[in-house]
Amino acid sequence: MTGLTSNPVPGRRSLTQISDLSDSEIVDLLGRAEIYRKQELGTRRFSDELKDSVVATLFFEGSTRTRLSFTLAAERLGARVIDLAVSASSVSKGESLKDTCDTVSALGADAVVVRHPNEGAPLQIASWTSLAVVNAGDGCHEHPTQALGDLFSLSSAFEGVGNLAAKKIAIVGDILHSRVARSLSALLGRFGSKVVLVGPPDMMVDRPSALGAEFSFDLDEVVGEVDVLYLLRIQRERIQGGYHSSIDSYTRRFQLDQKRYLRMAPKSIVMHPGPVNRGVELAVKLPEERSLISEQVRNGVLMRMAVFSKILATASDDRRSQRGVFGD
Amino acid sequence: MTGLTSNPVPGRRSLTQISDLSDSEIVDLLGRAEIYRKQELGTRRFSDELKDSVVATLFFEGSTRTRLSFTLAAERLGARVIDLAVSASSVSKGESLKDTCDTVSALGADAVVVRHPNEGAPLQIASWTSLAVVNAGDGCHEHPTQALGDLFSLSSAFEGVGNLAAKKIAIVGDILHSRVARSLSALLGRFGSKVVLVGPPDMMVDRPSALGAEFSFDLDEVVGEVDVLYLLRIQRERIQGGYHSSIDSYTRRFQLDQKRYLRMAPKSIVMHPGPVNRGVELAVKLPEERSLISEQVRNGVLMRMAVFSKILATASDDRRSQRGVFGD
Amino acid sequence: MTGLTSNPVPGRRSLTQISDLSDSEIVDLLGRAEIYRKQELGTRRFSDELKDSVVATLFFEGSTRTRLSFTLAAERLGARVIDLAVSASSVSKGESLKDTCDTVSALGADAVVVRHPNEGAPLQIASWTSLAVVNAGDGCHEHPTQALGDLFSLSSAFEGVGNLAAKKIAIVGDILHSRVARSLSALLGRFGSKVVLVGPPDMMVDRPSALGAEFSFDLDEVVGEVDVLYLLRIQRERIQGGYHSSIDSYTRRFQLDQKRYLRMAPKSIVMHPGPVNRGVELAVKLPEERSLISEQVRNGVLMRMAVFSKILATASDDRRSQRGVFGD
Structure with a gap:
């Protein structure tokens, strides 16, 4: 597989594992993150780059820190974020993972950030839905962002x-x-x-x-x-x-x-x-000067901004034209 | 009773049961939802129609799906949404439902979306407060949206x-x-x-x-x-x-x-x-082509946008002029 | 100690106890709150005064009412609010309070609103971090806002x-x-x-x-x-x-x-x-006319707006210029 996982919606793509990424895509992500860092040092931390996008977080394992990093990254690009608190949600009522994702998509989300105890769950979700899927940790498998x-x-x-x-x-x-x-x-x-x-x-x-x-x-x-x-x-x-x-x-x-x-x-x-x-x-x-620990947290937000920008910016443009064709 | 439940704040109204609605109000709501569908297919999903409004969600029974549908509907119109997580809130400290609603109103909310195990609770709230009340399910009674x-x-x-x-x-x-x-x-x-x-x-x-x-x-x-x-x-x-x-x-x-x-x-x-x-x-x-299930979720958001638009848009205009008279 | 607690980031300050405030600072806060009240009665409840700021809430004791008051106050000034739900967060994984605050800061927060069972915890946090700290109640000590x-x-x-x-x-x-x-x-x-x-x-x-x-x-x-x-x-x-x-x-x-x-x-x-x-x-x-109870809730939001405005507005301006010096 070359490039990010492709997706039924043109321009919208998923990031489920490092092997999905080509070297040039990785370099592109580093470059985008660097641009956001420069903007942060300048006058504005928030933009409206993704102002029409909705990102859902779906964490089957708790992690406030990682969830907030994704949330802030999406919000800094102007996207709206909805959190599907798993314990309180339909998931605990026996709804299937596919039905949950269909619902998330129907509610209007463009991307879903998934943490799941099972290896491969994000890849499976990406194959089921037209959502862009970002793996936020699947079992002992990967945590690409x-x-x-x-x-x-x-x-x-x-x-x-x-x-x-x-x-x-x-x-x-x-x-x-x-x-x-x-x-x-x-x-x-x-x-x-x-x-x-x-x-x-x-x-x-x-x-x-x-x-x-x-x-x-x-x-x-x-x-x-x-x-x-x-x-x-x-x-x-x-x-x-x-x-x-x-x-x-x-x-x-x-x-x-x-x-x-x-x-x-x-x-x-x-x-x-x-x-x-x-x-x-x-x-x-x-x-x-010997610790990168705080820097890792800071850069985590910037890199997640880069990922959202890459997988959603085009999708957002396409959504309109594409839906314009099929739905109007 | 004809029309939506009236409310002490002029222009602000409640939706607690289907019988509150006249046929022409229902047709009006369908028309508004259709307009939002067309906008969604066009260039923008978010507007600032209710940009000065605050909507509170008050769910005494869990339902992430319904709560998020209301949340997204309000946010897509530019309103802010606050969630009064009931288990963690004052409600569990023995505060009365009326006091809770007074607090929600004093915090600055214009509308409250209520799910409650008791039939008639939303109607009761509507009689107590100047908030616009939307019934999100009361016992075995109604779920009008x-x-x-x-x-x-x-x-x-x-x-x-x-x-x-x-x-x-x-x-x-x-x-x-x-x-x-x-x-x-x-x-x-x-x-x-x-x-x-x-x-x-x-x-x-x-x-x-x-x-x-x-x-x-x-x-x-x-x-x-x-x-x-x-x-x-x-x-x-x-x-x-x-x-x-x-x-x-x-x-x-x-x-x-x-x-x-x-x-x-x-x-x-x-x-x-x-x-x-x-x-x-x-x-x-x-x-x-034989299932409307995903469509129901999608249209649920659009219809809730129509409801918020109808019960709050005028209220938002009135709030200024009215408060301007009484409070300035 | 005169004035609000000073802070390593110029212009950014903390509010941990009443004795930190000079009389003129108190009068200034009352004046700001009054301005926000007048704006509320006028045409707009929301501004973009703090549109580049991020406020985190960190409540080690539950209080939906107080947390929402701070949240709405920050949002009405255009700030973004993230809630570090303590029970679900790293705090419960044994992370130290200082590490948590370092993370909050690295995630991009400018201020943290803290409720903690231990007297003096907010003051301690203020001494550790470059975040503006607002005490939302510490043990039996103070609740200044x-x-x-x-x-x-x-x-x-x-x-x-x-x-x-x-x-x-x-x-x-x-x-x-x-x-x-x-x-x-x-x-x-x-x-x-x-x-x-x-x-x-x-x-x-x-x-x-x-x-x-x-x-x-x-x-x-x-x-x-x-x-x-x-x-x-x-x-x-x-x-x-x-x-x-x-x-x-x-x-x-x-x-x-x-x-x-x-x-x-x-x-x-x-x-x-x-x-x-x-x-x-x-x-x-x-x-x-004999009860101020609802008025207290309403004014609590306005006063918290005044506090955020005072401790962050300058910080927000300084952050750019200062980081521009050290980080660019």
């Missing part, structure tokens, strides 16, 4: 995506269950970065090489030689009963503590998709 | 409300507890349609003729001779312990399955207020 | 803040746990009003004089000689097991019933921050 936002942060930190080819990035934590690790490895591999996946054996993927990555079970082996340490959030419930008998035994080996921090290369930086479990993944107060 | 939206869908499907006089519509399911059945029968009777209510004896109203309708306990008797089959949503908890001992025994007699679908008249259509319980009310994949 | 809105209502009722010096105001109820009592006493004392705190001994503060107030354990002693009776909302769970063995014994002594109402001075008025427990604090239907 997080990875694209992180790429934008890295590209800014190293002054251009071209400079990422020479960089080494360690992703640390529960690799096996991390959709961020999966999307980010896929993306960084495309730009020539060396990715090393770090975590205990029971949290490692079977074939790291399939993600274009090396792997290590030992953070101390890796910490001194990377440009970026990307710490994943630990789900405490995944620790108990696994390889590590407790959070303590996990943190002893994989926490960024003072000792490990001092061994990091002088200009290396720390990333984390948030929210940080202080005292678990991270036990050190990072100087501002 | 759903019925008006459905009338709009039928009018479009049969190319004009004038053609409804010759049509026969079966409403199938738990008639006794259905506010949709009540509002829709009342409305269709006004336009000369033949309505037949279909369901098991313990789910039938005592006097169908009071709704201007015939009745039947046997879907098979009716299915071949109607122009429209309107399936109601089954509340599973209502089945157990009633006439039917199980969902299975209910569906055997009242589900639209393949066999019954094949017996339907060639150009007849299927409606459902949603969300559909697949495998209960409906067990067949309907061809697009 | 409620008190400022009430001051505005009193100032309007008595035709100018200058006339408050000659007035006597009784605040009745659970003084000990009331942040409204604390903020309002502090504020009224500044304008020369006589405040008398009325409640049972176990609900009285240790040193009423520290709040610039007198006190009484007997409402009957006070009710005939005040200009304003400000009834606090009773938390039923605070009654059981305290000085009063039941709600009944409390209401016998501190409820405004018909008998006490008839003893009030002819032009005296009743206030309540809402929501009213009918039959507890109040058991009489007040004539409109």
Whole structure:
């Protein structure tokens, strides 16, 4: 498949996984995000670029942070956002996912942002509806806008995506269950970065090489030689009963503590998709110039603006002319 | 009572039940909805017709779908919408319904959309406050905007409300507890349609003729001779312990399955207020031209726009002049 | 400390307690609220004064009424509002309050409205972040915008803040746990009003004089000689097991019933921050001219508009120029 997932409505497209994107589409998204950053520093944060669009959020797993990032991104482009609070909605009344999406579409939405526990759910939705679908995390599969936002942060930190080819990035934590690790490895591999996946054996993927990555079970082996340490959030419930008998035994080996921090290369930086479990993944107060964590949140909004702009701007133009043909 | 329920604020009116509406008001609402449909097909979906208005939603029973339909309708006219999430609000702190409405009004709302388990609650609210009240479903009483939206869908499907006089519509399911059945029968009777209510004896109203309708306990008797089959949503908890001992025994007699679908008249259509319980009310994949279900959702938004426009547009003009007199 | 709490972002300031405000700042806020009232009576309720601003609400205790008042105030000035529903958000995942605020700021918010069970939490947040912080109630400490809105209502009722010096105001109820009592006493004392705190001994503060107030354990002693009776909302769970063995014994002594109402001075008025427990604090239907309760809700929105305008308008201008310097 080349390009974003195509869609029955001309010009409207979906973003369900990194492999859907061509290199030039990724570069285009980075360029759009950069334009929004410049506008933000200028006089206006809000535009009416998507003023006739409606975006729905459909989160089958809670995440206020990610949902708000998408919401603000859409609103800053002038779109309206409706939230289908899943627990309170028809979904809990036994309505099928396809019927829900048909309803969302009939209510007037142009795009739906989906977080779902099942791998592939957003792709399935994209095949069913004429909505543009954005994957906001599907099971342990992908979280493409997080990875694209992180790429934008890295590209800014190293002054251009071209400079990422020479960089080494360690992703640390529960690799096996991390959709961020999966999307980010896929993306960084495309730009020539060396990715090393770090975590205990029971949290490692079977074939790291399939993600274009090396792997290590030992953070101390890796910490001194990377440009970026990307710490994943630990789900405490995944620790108990696994390889590590407790959070303590996990943190002893994989926490960024003072000792490990001092061994990091002088200009290396720390990333984390948030929210940080202080005292678990991270036990050190990072100087501002060594942390990209807040920048990741900021850039996440800008990248999601870029994604909405790309998948909806044309659709919005086409909707009128197309519906004008079929519906008038 | 003729016309919409009157209101202490001149020009501002309430919609609590179908009988409040004169025939010419209904035709006016259909005309307004048609104008919004045409605008939607044109260049703009959003206007600033109600740009100074605030609409509050007050749902004592959950319904994301209906709430969002009202929300989008108001927003597409430029109004602001606030949601008084009932479980989290003062209502759960023992505040009286009247005090809640006074607060909503004092906060600056012009209209309140109410769903309430008690029959007549919206009418009571309308008598207490200067807010325009829209009934979004009160107990087993009425759901007038759903019925008006459905009338709009039928009018479009049969190319004009004038053609409804010759049509026969079966409403199938738990008639006794259905506010949709009540509002829709009342409305269709006004336009000369033949309505037949279909369901098991313990789910039938005592006097169908009071709704201007015939009745039947046997879907098979009716299915071949109607122009429209309107399936109601089954509340599973209502089945157990009633006439039917199980969902299975209910569906055997009242589900639209393949066999019954094949017996339907060639150009007849299927409606459902949603969300559909697949495998209960409906067990067949309907061809697009035979189903109005998505169209009902789409038209529900347009009809609610028409209602807001009618009950608030004048109010908004009057508010200024009137407050200008009394308050300045 | 003079003036509103200062903030790392020039022009952006916080409002965490009444003592932060100088007399002239209070008068300025009253003046702004009055301007918004006049605009409301004129042609427009909505402006674009803060059209580039984003306000976040972060309520660790539920209060739909207060949250909506802030939300509408911000929206009427053209700002966007995001709600960080605390129970569903990262906060419940163990994220620290500081990290949450950093995220809110990085998402693009300019101000955060905080309600928190811990005294001083908003002040702490203001010291951590570059967000403008507005205290929407912290434990038993303060609720400054409620008190400022009430001051505005009193100032309007008595035709100018200058006339408050000659007035006597009784605040009745659970003084000990009331942040409204604390903020309002502090504020009224500044304008020369006589405040008398009325409640049972176990609900009285240790040193009423520290709040610039007198006190009484007997409402009957006070009710005939005040200009304003400000009834606090009773938390039923605070009654059981305290000085009063039941709600009944409390209401016998501190409820405004018909008998006490008839003893009030002819032009005296009743206030309540809402929501009213009918039959507890109040058991009489007040004539409109004797109750400020709805007016308090209305003026609460106008005063919060004044606060946002004061703490953000300059910030919004500065953000551009300042970021233009540091970030471009």
